[in-house]
Every structure is written in structure tokens, then in C-alpha cells.
Amino acid sequence: MNITPTESKNSFVVKSQEEIPIKLETGSAPSSNVKIAGLKTMEINDGKAGMDGLDKEYINQVIFNASKGTSFFDHQQKRQQRIDQKIQEMMTMCSQLTEAQKKTAEEKMDMFTLVLEKERDLSRTIVHIDMDAFYAAVEMRDDPSLKEIPMAVGSLSMLSTSNYHARKFGVRAAMPGFIAKKLCPNLIIVPCNFKKYTEVSKQVREIMRDYDPDFLPMSLDEAYLDITDFLQQRKQQLVKQNLADDKIEDSTTEVLKYGHLELDTNSIVEMVVKELRHRIFQKTQLTASAGIAPNMMLAKVCSDKNKPNGQFCLQSTKEAVKDFITTLPVKKVPGIGPVQEQLLRALGITTCWDLWKQRAVVSLLFSPNSANFYMRVAMGLGCTEVKNDSTRKSKSVEETFGEICEPKKLYNKCEELCRELAEDLQSEGMTGKVVGLKIKTVKFDLRTRSMSLQYPTSDWRNIFRVAKQLLSAEITLAYPEPLKLRLMGVRIANLIHEVPGESQQGLMTDFFYQKNQEKHNIQNNKKQESEFSTEIQPQLSLSNLNLPVSLQFDDHQSIQNNRNVSFCCPVCHQPSQDLYELNGHLDECLTLQSSPLMNVHVGSKGIVDKTEFSDCVRAKTDKKLHTWSSTSLETFDENCSTYSSNNLETPKNKTTYSDNADTLLNKSVPSESSKKLNMVVTNRTSFSKHLVKSELYRKEPFQNTTNVVVSPAVSKGMEYVRSMDTPNTGRPNTESVNKIEAFIPWSKTAKNSAVLSDKIECCESLKNKTYEMESFNKLRMTPNQPSVSMASNSLHNEEFPTSNSVCQEFGCVTESLSCPVCDIQFKSQSLVLLNEHIDNCLNKVAIKEILSSDSSDYGKFVKRKTSRSYEKPSRKKIKTQDIALRHIDEYFCKKPQKIKESHCE
DNA sequence: GGGGGAAGGACTC
DNA sequence: CCTAGGAGTCCTTCCCCC
Structure with a gap:
């Protein structure tokens, strides 16, 4: 299967069928001499800019010494074992593949290639801007004494980023500060100041907007721009100005040499991006790097090419893309992380060209979605539509803390998080329907639990009611051992976004809430005679089921804490402040009791x-x-x-x-x-x-x-x-x-x-x-x-x-x-x-x-509910190609014979 | 077989 | 001496139900 690019229309053509020997490797990186007890996931990742030529062996040794014996280390070990097992399973599967299967698969992938090739769009000029060591750069700018010394932003627990001096020691983002200190004892760690970074980011974004009003910010320090239209305008401007004025900017001189009719497009692109970066520097005193390419995936990879303070432009031709891709290591591709890298490496795939060569095996061993993705990577395809149209899907708060195991404290933490989340939700005018609880045990085991509410809500009590039940179930599960946590998070998903300016309409939930508040007084008068009184004995409650008193959620205290409590759940006896809450609670209480059958x-x-x-x-x-x-x-x-x-x-x-x-x-x-x-x-x-x-x-x-x-x-x-x-x-x-x-x-x-x-x-x-x-x-x-x-x-x-x-x-x-x-x-x-x-x-x-x-x-209400882009495919998702693959997949997976029949060329 | 919910995991910054 | 984040998205798998 020795495939080489050809000069034909389709560069990715199978020239011959030859078997590629597949090396069987497990998680350990052959490139690194020192393996942290086989823990590939814990080794230093030197993929980042400014980390070339590091003594990886030494660094890995330091990391190993600092980590061994910790819970984190054990957890990572287990994780690596799972990855290794996955690799083994994959290799077993691979060894069982017959030649015929591979041949068929390759033919199918080649056919798919033709489909994908038709989707190739080289007409757009996409720029990826990435601020250099953003947080660190901001701190260094504001305190020049940090400029010439190794420094990082974060805490002893975790670093957000480091400057280039620190990177020479192997200190990098996502590394715990205490390990960084061991690598570089002189390291200065500066705490994060997000407010400041946000301000700077705003300034940068203002500049970007001039080049693409619909630019897509990915985080505080990076964004994608489609400057195709801007380039067109600039070109015309240059033609005009060239006749009148030949001193626009230093870098334009070169462009103008090309004369009135034949302006070199690449030079203009380079010039425009240089200008953009220059303006960012002028405004913020910070440097940015840029990648210019015909799609987002490539632009992103390109921006890393000449980091820091540089840019790289990939020509918008198929040949240029192909040449660029062939040598590109897969781990540089956004979306391929350490785990996928290991899996691919086991198959002998380290570059995107390998991905292409091994397309038959890839299509047989990975899911259709993954195979699709890998094929696109191998061909240098990516999203060409830069548009900021994403809607938030979920909102969450989480916190890492010192070990907590007392249920009461856990519930308190839970409540705290729920209040915080609700506040966030309300400030953003959102409600959500699915409440999720995330917990990490002291052994770093991560668990998520979730449950749907009957109503969308942004009221902390409603969120807490569910989160508490989920937490309670976990405590019960761990019993008689205490549930020892180091992290807790609360998440809310299936969000409904309130449009600013239409708030007079109000959400259903708010309406309920208000109405029930209105009724509250009436109810208060009645409640003494109500059947919902404390004389009802608490019965089934998942939260309190089979738990010793000390582990149960303390409803009594809750009542005392909350002087407004007026109602009591007739099922589990939990107090509620109002009917709205009581009603919602009744729903979940009954649901919980009847689940999982319900x-x-x-x-x-x-x-x-x-x-x-x-x-x-x-x-x-x-x-x-x-x-x-x-x-x-x-x-x-x-x-x-x-x-x-x-x-x-x-x-x-x-x-x-x-x-x-x-x-x-x-x-x-x-x-x-x-x-x-x-x-x-x-x-x-x-x-x-x-x-x-x-x-x-x-x-x-x-x-x-x-x-x-x-x-x-x-x-x-x-x-x-x-x-x-x-x-x-x-x-x-x-x-x-x-x-x-x-x-x-x-x-x-x-x-x-x-x-x-x-x-x-x-x-x-x-x-x-x-x-x-x-x-x-x-x-x-x-x-x-x-x-x-x-x-x-x-x-x-x-x-x-x-x-x-x-x-x-x-x-x-x-x-x-x-x-x-x-x-x-x-x-x-x-x-x-x-x-x-x-x-x-x-x-x-x-x-x-x-x-x-x-x-x-009414129309407004409905419009608001439907106009949001909930169903819209994410920009990362494959569009037409996806459909194509699905189509081909039907041949692939379900009707293997049929493809042979239909596949002619 | 497909849709939907829940859970877990990978990945990104 | 201790010490390994937070927020978000997407994908996959499993299970249930229709």
C-alpha cells in the first residue's frame, strides 16, 4: 500500500497495494528514553512552542520523582492501563483483519476520498491568531522585572501558562506548580488575574473585528478570522492608493512593486496579518502569532509554526496543502490528544501522511466518525466557515478542595455550588433542565450523575434539590465507607436562553414562580389546616434510605436555617419554601422512587x-x-x-x-x-x-x-x-x-x-x-x-x-x-x-x-423559543461530508458486497 | 433500528 | 510539609423504549 502523491487531479491516489508493517507498541513513547513507569500520559509534552531541545529524560525523571506514591500517580497508572488495554484490543482486532477486508476497506476509503475532494474549498483565507504565552505576557508587561526570569501564571497546584524562560526548564501549562518548582527552583509563580486578561482580550478583539466582524474567539487569547472579504477590499484600496501614494506602510512597499494590475495575493495576505499583529502590539504591547491557511484546522496548525511573534502562511493550493500535511505529526492536529496519539502510534501512524497510508486499517478499527475525521485530517481538510454562531449548551461550577467526607459538609458544599450556579444562570438570563453532579474522589475517580428536571429552572433551590439527591445516592452507594471527595461540581444543561429586551415576557418558570409567590400568602394562611403538615411521617426517600442518621441530610436543620419554609413533602418530608418548590420536589421524589422503571x-x-x-x-x-x-x-x-x-x-x-x-x-x-x-x-x-x-x-x-x-x-x-x-x-x-x-x-x-x-x-x-x-x-x-x-x-x-x-x-x-x-x-x-x-x-x-x-x-414567545440554534450542528461537526460518509458507510458497514458492485473506478 | 437519556471519556484553552 | 484546575464541547457506549 505504498502510496505517493501524484500530479493527477486527485493527489491522494492509491498507486499500489503493499502491506505496511505495523509496529506493535504500547503507551510508552519510543522517542523518550525515560518512561514514567510506562505512564505516557504523565510525561512532559514538549509539543508547545519554545520547548525544543529539552532534556526530556531529566524532566521526566523529576516528574516521576515528584509524583510516585501519590493518589494522582496511581490514578494515572490505572488510566494508562485502560489505554494500554484499548491498544491491545485494537491490535488484536487489527491482526485479525484479512487482506480482503483491508483491500475492500481501502477501496471504500478511496471512493470516500473522491467525495471529500469535491468538498475541498480553497477560496477562503482563514487566519488563526494566538497570543504568545498570553497570561504570562500580560504579567510581564505589567511587571517588567519578570521579563528576564522564568515565571509562570497559576498556583502551586496548577499552572495556567509559563513564559519562554520557564519553558526552557520544562515548565509548561497544565503542570502543577510544585513540580515546576522542582524543575526550576527559581521559578516565580504569579497568581491569575482573569479580569485583567479579559480586558486585554477585549482590546485585541476590537482590532480583530476590523478585519472580520464575524470573527470567532475561541478563548481569551485566540481567535479565527476569515479575512477573505477584507483582503478583497484591501486589494482594491491598494490599487487606488498605489496610483496616488506609494508609502502606505513599510511592508506594503514590496506589494506595490507588483504594479497596478498584478498585486501578489500572498504578499497582501502576509502584509495584512502583519499589520493586524502590529496593531495588537501597539495597543497592548503584547505579541501574537498567526497562521494563515485555507481552513481552520490548517490555520491553527500554522499559527504554531513560527511562534512566538511570527506568522506562517500556507498557500491556498492543493499541492501546498498536501506537502504541508505529509510531514505534519498527528499530535499537532487539534482534536488529536495524547490518547489518540497513543492509539495511532500503535498502528505505526505518527504523521498525517501515515494516516492516509493506513486509511484502510483506520476505517476498520475506528468508528465512522473518527475515520471520517482522520481522513479529513489526512487530506488537509477543515472547516472553512468562520462564524460566531454557537450557543452555550451548559453551565457549570466546580471546585477542588481539601478532602471532605462528612455528609453535612458535602451537602453544604453542594448547596454553595448550586447557589453560585443559579446566580450565574440568572445573571445571564438562562434556565436549564438537566442538573448534573460531578464528583472526584480523593483517589481521583471522576463520576458524573445527572437528572432531568420537569421544568427549566434557574432557582438554586430547584437545582440543589436534585443535586442533593444525586449526591445523597453517591453517599449511600459508598456506605459504609464515607464518600471522600476532592472535587465537586454542579452543572446545568439543556439551557433555555432568555433574549435580553424580551424579559417582560418572562419565562414559564419565572411565571410559575411569581404566581406561586403571589399565592404564598394565601397558602400560609391555610397551611395550618393543611394535610401537608409535620404529622406526616417521613417514608421512602432515596436520600435517606438505609442510611444512619449521621449520614442523612439534615432536614431539620434545613428547616431551621430557612425560616420561610412553609411546606413539607408528604413523601420524604423534605421542607419546601413554596408550592412551586414543593411541586417540583414531589415530581422528582416520586420519580426517584419509581426509577429506574419509570x-x-x-x-x-x-x-x-x-x-x-x-x-x-x-x-x-x-x-x-x-x-x-x-x-x-x-x-x-x-x-x-x-x-x-x-x-x-x-x-x-x-x-x-x-x-x-x-x-x-x-x-x-x-x-x-x-x-x-x-x-x-x-x-x-x-x-x-x-x-x-x-x-x-x-x-x-x-x-x-x-x-x-x-x-x-x-x-x-x-x-x-x-x-x-x-x-x-x-x-x-x-x-x-x-x-x-x-x-x-x-x-x-x-x-x-x-x-x-x-x-x-x-x-x-x-x-x-x-x-x-x-x-x-x-x-x-x-x-x-x-x-x-x-x-x-x-x-x-x-x-x-x-x-x-x-x-x-x-x-x-x-x-x-x-x-x-x-x-x-x-x-x-x-x-x-x-x-x-x-x-x-x-x-x-x-x-x-x-x-x-x-x-x-405569543409569537414572540414562540419565536424566542425556536429561533435559538439548538439543533444547529456545531461548527466542528462535519457537514456535507458527514452525509456523504453516512451514505458510503451504508456500503461500508452494512452492505459490504454492494460496494464492490457499485464501485467501478 | 432509531431516538433519547445517562454516564464516561477525550479534548480544548 | 503538602500539593495535580476549571469550564466547556463533543463523541461513544449502554440502556430503555417504541
Whole structure:
């Protein structure tokens, strides 16, 4: 497979088929004489600028001596073992590849090459600007005494960067300060001053903007620019000015020599970038390096070529690119880190040219995505579109600290982080739906846990509630050993971005929150008589399950710390400040208890489009009507058919309620799996498309039956809501108001239609509850007529759980429950039903608000939700090529014969 | 088989 | 004497469910 570039149109052409011997190597670098006990990942990485000609052996020895015996060292050792194992597996696989397989794979890759080649775009001029040792340079500028001595920015624990004097000692970024000190005892370590760096960065960016208004900053010290358009302008300027003035700038003299019509493009490019760097220096007294190339990948590599204070321009021709790539070590390519480097090295691949030569093996051993990436690297392809269009996907805070093992302190730390994160979120006008906990044990084991919220939130209490549960589970898992941590982080993902200037619209969550705050006072008055009181005994709580008292989260303290606590979770007894929190908590509390069997679908994007949104509203209303009004099988079936004939998505395998009831009649004994806690919580208040689609009720324990689809039925709710408002004013009519006020005294204080509409809904519930609740609950709790399938791990027997047994499972009290929002008395003992009802009650407020807001506001709301580029592929992602590869991949992976047939040239 | 969530890992600065 | 970051993205794998 000895492939050499040719002069043909396609430079990457297979000339002959020859086997390349593959050296089997493990993680240790053959280039380095000293291996840190085989720990390639811990060896000095001399890839950075200013680190040529170092005594690697000595440096690695120092690193080894400073590291051995530490937890970090052990951890790295284990990590290296995993990498070595991966390499071994890969090599085994490689040795099993037949010649035929390789030949076929190579043919496929060659075909793919043709596809990729068509995508090659050499028309853009991309510049990568990289400030030289940025943080260190700023510090040296501000304190010239640091200029001539080895110095680094960071702490004894970790360095952010070092100056070029320090690099001569092997001191580099991402190295612990104490090791750096051993390498260079005279090293001065200056603490980070991000505020200052940000300021300087701003100045630099201002200059960059002149060259490309859409430039893409990657960090404080580097950015990509597409200067193609700017070059065009400059060219024209030069032509003009050359006639009038031949002294523009020193470096332009050379350009002008080329005369009026034939300005040398490369010279202009070089000149422009020099000018840019010069302006940066003038403004900041800091030097920058630049790489100029036809795509981002190459530009990035080029900027490293003449570091520091230099630039490198790669000609925009295929030949130049090819020549550049052939000798380029793979580890210089952004995206190929130490692990990939090791894997590739084991295959005998160290340069990009090797990557090309070994394309058959690469395509067979790596995932299609990776193979795609490697092929593009081998051909010198990269992204040519520089545009700043990325939207933040997640936000997190984390902190490394001295060992903490007391649960109380861990929870405190967790709370602290949650507060911090929430503050950040709020300051940036964002909410998020997926809360993640990150922990690193003192042994450097890293774990992440995450859980989806029902609502997007930026309230620290909501974040903490989940994070605490996740943390609690980890403490439980470690028990009886204490969970000893050195790092904790809290993350929130599936972000929803609030657009500045549209805040008057408010987020749903904020709206909920405000509304519930409004109700807070009312609730406070009622709470003493409420069933949610401390007399309810704490029951199942994952957080406190099987834990000795000392390990449990101290709810009592939490109550004392929080004088405003007004509510208490009837399930786990956790206090809540308000109904909003309580409601959210109930959701998760029940979810946690029913997991992992419970399947709560949550929209991954956290946004909905207009159609989905209105569907959700409708479904929500439908569901409510169904839940609270359904009295018979007939009605239910009717509702189901209405549902399916509506524009809502029709679920597959839909069976009617009564169909299923028949099936269920024949199966009175639940399956073994049903012994697991399998509570069905109807999906709740999230305005996600899954609300419509989700399985409201699980089929377990009736595994053999067709899935029971309890669909949002009629759009009565919607109609009802609409009928309450006159079309022009959007206000409820007098009759409705009177009706409501008769039912709900406090509705007289209502100030707007939204509140009134809310009350209308409460009123509706109130009406229904007396004569419908009872019969409906009977219906859904009776085994012969299950509208809600509720399995339980009943401790008593294997009978279908009765309402009582289910309630007991969930720690329900035997007294009747009441909704803290509308104060309805429940005859059912089901917390799930109650929870669902609370959701409904709270949702109504929001739904009414949306319906009552005028169309432009509504449009704005929807627009805001949909205009963000959540689904947009990341700029790093492969675009057209990706599709091409997928296409080819179908030949590759699934139909190996077919490719032979279709592959002609 | 594909979509989606959770977990882990690699990589970047 | 001790001491190995923080924030973010993307990809892969596993599992569940439809």
C-alpha cells in the first residue's frame, strides 16, 4: 500500500497495494528514553512552542520523582492501563483483519476520498491568531522585572501558562506548580488575574473585528478570522492608493512593486496579518502569532509554526496543502490528544501522511466518525466557515478542595455550588433542565450523575434539590465507607436562553414562580389546616434510605436555617419554601422512587415550536379533563378516538381503554418484575413535545398486553378556556366571573384575566371533584378497570395493588389529602394523583397566561423559543461530508458486497 | 433500528 | 510539609423504549 502523491487531479491516489508493517507498541513513547513507569500520559509534552531541545529524560525523571506514591500517580497508572488495554484490543482486532477486508476497506476509503475532494474549498483565507504565552505576557508587561526570569501564571497546584524562560526548564501549562518548582527552583509563580486578561482580550478583539466582524474567539487569547472579504477590499484600496501614494506602510512597499494590475495575493495576505499583529502590539504591547491557511484546522496548525511573534502562511493550493500535511505529526492536529496519539502510534501512524497510508486499517478499527475525521485530517481538510454562531449548551461550577467526607459538609458544599450556579444562570438570563453532579474522589475517580428536571429552572433551590439527591445516592452507594471527595461540581444543561429586551415576557418558570409567590400568602394562611403538615411521617426517600442518621441530610436543620419554609413533602418530608418548590420536589421524589422503571420522557432540547407548544397546551388541558372528568369506559374510548382524529400525533399500537381492560381481566397476577416499584406518574408540567407523546401509563406489570395508551382526549379544555374569554378583549365574561366568585371567594381580588382564568380552572376542578373524583378514582384503582396501571412492590402479596396498598407504598397518610393550591379535598389517597393535580393547578396559571397574552406576545414567545440554534450542528461537526460518509458507510458497514458492485473506478 | 437519556471519556484553552 | 484546575464541547457506549 505504498502510496505517493501524484500530479493527477486527485493527489491522494492509491498507486499500489503493499502491506505496511505495523509496529506493535504500547503507551510508552519510543522517542523518550525515560518512561514514567510506562505512564505516557504523565510525561512532559514538549509539543508547545519554545520547548525544543529539552532534556526530556531529566524532566521526566523529576516528574516521576515528584509524583510516585501519590493518589494522582496511581490514578494515572490505572488510566494508562485502560489505554494500554484499548491498544491491545485494537491490535488484536487489527491482526485479525484479512487482506480482503483491508483491500475492500481501502477501496471504500478511496471512493470516500473522491467525495471529500469535491468538498475541498480553497477560496477562503482563514487566519488563526494566538497570543504568545498570553497570561504570562500580560504579567510581564505589567511587571517588567519578570521579563528576564522564568515565571509562570497559576498556583502551586496548577499552572495556567509559563513564559519562554520557564519553558526552557520544562515548565509548561497544565503542570502543577510544585513540580515546576522542582524543575526550576527559581521559578516565580504569579497568581491569575482573569479580569485583567479579559480586558486585554477585549482590546485585541476590537482590532480583530476590523478585519472580520464575524470573527470567532475561541478563548481569551485566540481567535479565527476569515479575512477573505477584507483582503478583497484591501486589494482594491491598494490599487487606488498605489496610483496616488506609494508609502502606505513599510511592508506594503514590496506589494506595490507588483504594479497596478498584478498585486501578489500572498504578499497582501502576509502584509495584512502583519499589520493586524502590529496593531495588537501597539495597543497592548503584547505579541501574537498567526497562521494563515485555507481552513481552520490548517490555520491553527500554522499559527504554531513560527511562534512566538511570527506568522506562517500556507498557500491556498492543493499541492501546498498536501506537502504541508505529509510531514505534519498527528499530535499537532487539534482534536488529536495524547490518547489518540497513543492509539495511532500503535498502528505505526505518527504523521498525517501515515494516516492516509493506513486509511484502510483506520476505517476498520475506528468508528465512522473518527475515520471520517482522520481522513479529513489526512487530506488537509477543515472547516472553512468562520462564524460566531454557537450557543452555550451548559453551565457549570466546580471546585477542588481539601478532602471532605462528612455528609453535612458535602451537602453544604453542594448547596454553595448550586447557589453560585443559579446566580450565574440568572445573571445571564438562562434556565436549564438537566442538573448534573460531578464528583472526584480523593483517589481521583471522576463520576458524573445527572437528572432531568420537569421544568427549566434557574432557582438554586430547584437545582440543589436534585443535586442533593444525586449526591445523597453517591453517599449511600459508598456506605459504609464515607464518600471522600476532592472535587465537586454542579452543572446545568439543556439551557433555555432568555433574549435580553424580551424579559417582560418572562419565562414559564419565572411565571410559575411569581404566581406561586403571589399565592404564598394565601397558602400560609391555610397551611395550618393543611394535610401537608409535620404529622406526616417521613417514608421512602432515596436520600435517606438505609442510611444512619449521621449520614442523612439534615432536614431539620434545613428547616431551621430557612425560616420561610412553609411546606413539607408528604413523601420524604423534605421542607419546601413554596408550592412551586414543593411541586417540583414531589415530581422528582416520586420519580426517584419509581426509577429506574419509570420512564419520564423529557424533551432533550427544552424547547418547543409553536405547533408543539399548542399541542402541549391542548394535551395538558385534555389530560386534565380526562383525569378529572372521565367517568366511564365509553367516555374514555370516545376521548381516545377524538384524540386520534385530532391533529395530535397518534400513538402506534393504540388500544382503547376498554380493549385493554379486557386483556387485563385475564391477567390478575402481576409479573415478577412488577414487584419492583413501578409507580406510574403521569407526565407532568414540562412543556415538551413528549408531554403529548409520552406514555402516560406504563404497561408493566402487564408485560404481555398491548401498551395502554391513555391519550389526552378531547380539546374540551381548550374550548372551555376559549369560551371564557371574549375574542376581542381576552377577558372572561361576566357570567363566568360571577360563577367563579361564587365558588372561590378570593377570586374577587383578581386583577387580570390570567388570574381569573386560573380561578376559572380551579373552579372547574372544584365542581368536578365532588361528583367525579370519587367515581373516577374508584375506576382507576380497580384492577378490572385500570385506566392507570399501577404496579407496586407490594410487601403484602402479589395481588394487584389496591388504592390503599399503593398509597402505603408511597407513604401516604390515611387521612384525606388536599391540594395546597385550590384546596380541594381528596378522597383518594394517592399522592401521585395529588401531585398530578397540583401540577395541573399550577399549569393552568401558565396556560392561561399564554392564551390570554395577545398574539404578538405569543409569537414572540414562540419565536424566542425556536429561533435559538439548538439543533444547529456545531461548527466542528462535519457537514456535507458527514452525509456523504453516512451514505458510503451504508456500503461500508452494512452492505459490504454492494460496494464492490457499485464501485467501478 | 432509531431516538433519547445517562454516564464516561477525550479534548480544548 | 503538602500539593495535580476549571469550564466547556463533543463523541461513544449502554440502556430503555417504541
